[in-house]
Amino acid sequence: MGTTFHGPGPWPHITRAIRVRGPRHAAIAxxxxxxxxxxxxxxxxxxxxxxxxxxxxxHVTSPIALAYYVEAGVRVLSSPNLHANVIATSRRAVIGSANASHSSTIADEAVVITDDPEVVAxxxxxxxxxxxxxxxxQAFLDNATTAWQIGRSVPIPGIGGRLRAELDFLPARVTRMFLRHIVEYEPSVTEQQTWDTQARRHHTATAGPAATYQLEWFRLDDRRARLRRGxxxxxxxxxxxxxxxxVVDSDAIAIPHTHRAFGHLLLVRADLQPVSVxxxxQQLADFGHPNPRLTTDHRIISASLRAALLRLWNL
Structure with missing residues (x-):
């Protein structure tokens, strides 16, 4: 393999490089x-x-992520001075700027991946x-959850954060829309706790009257179906x-004790009512879309159909 440089979007390369046998040690800030x-x-x-x-x-280190790793059997340690991002496997070292977060996947990051024995050592x-x-x-996780719920109030050197702007229900430009069939299921105790923790954290962050804006939980069992904020x-x-x-209002939230399942928080308008299919x-046909496939799960590619669907609720 040698030594390779990856940027500005290195995470697919990092994830692939560390999928190897044997123990991995990681220092990720x-x-x-x-x-x-x-x-x-x-x-x-x-x-x-x-x-x-x-x-x-x-809100730059998530208690949910910490709990996931602990419950998976990973030994997790906290160091308040850590600002490096280094991963070591039996054969490779990954060294660079990338934190393990959604923000890192959309930022211009860079890493070097090498199998040079001296660098690996x-x-x-x-x-x-x-x-x-x-x-x-567990005691550490309980304290971390309490600290998380206090909210973003302490600046971290070297970490840029964007505070949540005044709430707009829909993104300024809706570019990704999906039609999904509701599946009834009974959430596990762990999943309910995950949802409760995230809902409490968003309670003070979500602008607008509670009677108008509400949070719901949406579970996905296939990581290939990953959604994005907005x-x-x-x-x-x-x-x-x-x-x-x-509207998807969170990054993907890993659900402990599952192999691939994760959830998202959804922001909904409680004052809007369902419409019969x-x-x-009929309304969509009047708008020029006679075959909207409302009973089939799919991504809605047509911009005009996306706009027509929103018009059902005068949005």
Whole structure:
């Protein structure tokens, strides 16, 4: 393999490079909620992260991600001085700027991946030599969850953050819309706890009257169907109703004790009512869309059909 440089979007290369046998040691400063997807560690691996109170309160290290790794059998340690991003496997070292977070996937990041034995050995030495560490256990996670709920109030040197702007229900430009059939299921205790934790955190962050804007939970079992913040979902059910649009309001949230499942928080308008599929099809036909496929799960590619669907609720 040699030594390769990857940027400005290195995460696919990182994820692929570390999918190897044997233990992996990683020192990743900050973890987003979707870190387990980017950084697939397993039992026997070691993860050092900056999960200091300041980092958690600043929402740059997620307790949900920490809990996922701990429950997966990864040994997780916190170091308040960590600002590096280094991963070491038996054959490779990854060194660069990329944190394990959604923000990192949309930023201009860069890493070097190498199989140079001296560099690999130096990466192991660096990670194993990090000092002032604290074991992340259940008590640590409980405290981290409390700190997270306090909200973004402490600046972190070197980390840029964008505060949530005044709420707009829909993105300024809806470019990704999906039609999904509602599937009834009973969430596990762990999933309900994950949802409750995220809902409490968003309670103070979500602008607008609670009677108008509400949060819902949407689970996906296929990571290939990953959604993005700002995506719009239109749901239908078995009773021939089509529901008002819901906007994805979170990164993917890993659900502990599942192999691939994850969830998203959805923002909905409680003052909008469902429309019968028959009425919707008639209105869409009047708008120039006689075959909108309202009973089939699919991504709505047509910009005019997306606009026509929103017009069902005068949006």
């Amino acid at each position: 900050y973890l987003g909620e979707d870190a387990p997807t980017l950084l697939p560690l397993r039992a026997g691996d070691l993860l050092v992260v900056n999960a200091s109170r300041a980092a958690v309160r600043a 130096a990466a192991w030495t660096f990670i194993d030599g990090i000092e002032e560490i604290t074991e992340v256990d 995506d719009v979902l239109i749901f239908t059910d078995d009773n021939d109703w089509i529901y008002p649009p819901a 028959a009425d919707a099809e």
